[in-house]
Amino acid sequence: MSGAKNAAVAIIPAALLVDGVCRIENIPKINDVTLMLEIVQEMGGQVRLLDDTTLEIDARHAQNARVPYDLVRRIRASCYYIGSLLSRFGAAQVPPPGGCDFGVRPIDQHIKGFEALGASVEVRGGFVYARSPGRLTGSVVYLDVVSVGATVNIMLAAALAEGQTVIENAAKEPHIVDLANFLNAMGANIKGAGTDVIKIRGVPRLAGGSYTIIPDQIEAGTYMTAVASAGGEALIRNVIPKHLDGISAKLMEMGVEVEEYDDAVLVRRRGRLRRANVKTQPYPGFPTDMQPQIAACLVRAEGTSVITEGVWDNRYRYVDELARMGAQIQVDGKVAVVEGVPHLTGAPVRACDLRAGAALVVAALAAQGVTVIDGVHHIERGYEAMVRKLQGLGAEIRCRELPDADAMSFAQ
Numbered sequence: 577m578s579g580a581k582n583a584a585v586a587i588i589p590a591a592l593l594v595d596g597v598c599r600i601e602n603i604p605k606i607n608d609v610t611l612m613l614e615i616v617q618e619m620g621g622q623v624r625l626l627d628d629t630t631l632e633i634d635a636r637h638a639q640n641a642r643v644p645y646d647l648v649r650r651i652r653a654s655c656y657y658i659g660s661l662l663s664r665f666g667a668a669q670v671p672p673p674g675g676c677d678f679g680v681r682p683i684d685q686h687i688k689g690f691e692a693l694g695a696s697v698e699v700r701g702g703f704v705y706a707r708s709p710g711r712l713t714g715s716v717v718y719l720d721v722v723s724v725g726a727t728v729n730i731m732l733a734a735a736l737a738e739g740q741t742v743i744e745n746a747a748k749e750p751h752i753v754d755l756a757n758f759l760n761a762m763g764a765n766i767k768g769a770g771t772d773v774i775k776i777r778g779v780p781r782l783a784g785g786s787y788t789i790i791p792d793q794i795e796a797g798t799y800m801t802a803v804a805s806a807g808g809e810a811l812i813r814n815v816i817p818k819h820l821d822g823i824s825a826k827l828m829e830m831g832v833e834v835e836e837y838d839d840a841v842l843v844r845r846r847g848r849l850r851r852a853n854v855k856t857q858p859y860p861g862f863p864t865d866m867q868p869q870i871a872a873c874l875v876r877a878e879g880t881s882v883i884t885e886g887v888w889d890n891r892y893r894y895v896d897e898l899a900r901m902g903a904q905i906q907v908d909g910k911v912a913v914v915e916g917v918p919h920l921t922g923a924p925v926r927a928c929d930l931r932a933g934a935a936l937v938v939a940a941l942a943a944q945g946v947t948v949i950d951g952v953h954h955i956e957r958g959y960e961a962m963v964r965k966l967q968g969l970g971a972e973i974r975c976r977e978l979p980d981a982d983a984m985s986f987a988q
């Protein structure tokens with residue numbers, strides 16, 4: 577498995593806080609990472625690719641510039657530049673972020689955090705303007721909802737602030753811990769990441785250093801569902817099995833065998849899948865970013881399954897596409913009822929977002945006949961070499977048209 581997307585897209589803007597060179601290893605080669613690096617370069621930061629998975633960022637001479645709308649609208653994590661620019665320069669001008677469309681994706685909790693640290697924030701003319709008269713000052717922020725993005729942004733803003741910031745009701749995802757570990761490796765003082773109270777004692781300077789990004793929990797989970805869907809067996813290497821507990825437990829309930837090793841999981845599916853109910857929740861609950869992929873397995877399970885989406889208002893846009901392949905799913909608000917069918921049939925379908933695209937691949941692997949998936953650029957945002965990895969497992973899959981061949985090479 578590759579490095580974690582959602583850790584990488586938080587760590588890249590964090591490199592803007594560092595008064596030195598950051599060497600980042602296990603960086604995934606995906607389009608979201610390319611975009612985040614382009615934004616650093618727009619600011620005057622230097623990005624040097626050392627090998628396939630290692631790069632150096634030197635943002636010592638970066639300038640505070642407007643983050644271009646064209647880059648930002650394509651990726652949600654671009655909003656992390658608000659926290660990092662505010663922290664570094666005392667001001668940020670960033671358009672509201674883009675990313676997958678799951679209904680409303682507010683940033684009120686991010687803004688509340690910046691304001692608690694002494695910044696003034698205004699949204700006008702298509703930009704978020706954040707400004708602080710001097711250095712930000714530590715404060716207590718109680719998040720009204722558990723938000724990955726707000727937790728990241730407040731950590732970024734607080735890392736160089738005066739005094740201590742406490743984030744209560746913080747997100748606990750592995751990528752939150754990874755960002756804290758990265759910042760600490762650069763000289764920050766952050767404690768409690770991975771629990772719901774994170775304490776950040778601001779430091780005057782971060783000095784640079786080396787850091788290795790954790791493996792991607794959701795990429796690993798996606799290949800686990802690929803095995804569950806298609807049957808057979810795969811050893812999924814370079815994972816942290818603990819991060820996969822919620823996914824493994826659910827797959828085992830569905831009759832899939834999962835064996836854990838130190839840094840690998842062996843996944844095997846022989847008989848027919850069993851039904852299961854799934855409720856998505858913040859970590860350590862079952863991840864919302866695995867909801868479409870597990871649904872793509874449950875459509876062929878024996879019996880009726882109920883999926884409840886506990887994070888996003890509208891994350892079932894892929895259902896109509898699975899229905900083209902013969903799946904029977906009824907959606908009512910945040911609940912989807914899945915009637916398992918014995919088989920799916922290949923069809924032309926369209927990926928409407930990243931994990932929806934992954935779910936269509938998972939379903940297609942088990943469908944009878946050929947499935948043609950359009951909108952592959954969504955998948956390229958977050959999965960490194962998915963086609964090659966699946967071919968390695970014996971899948972008959974190929975990319976007919978690469979949406980943006982250049983986008984896979986890091987911009988120099």
Ligand code: EPU
Binds near residue numbers: 721864
């Ligand atoms: N929310 C608010 N106000 C805010 C922020 C969030 O009400 O200020 C709500 C959201 O509307 C949502 C919930 O809080 O209902 C959780 O949102 P969160 O902020 O945690 O999501 P995010 O930071 O925008 C990240 C991941 C998503 C993943 C979610 C939940 C990144 C770049 N994105 O988004 O990942 O679904 O956390 O775990 O880390 C993906 O990788 O496919 C993906 C979409």
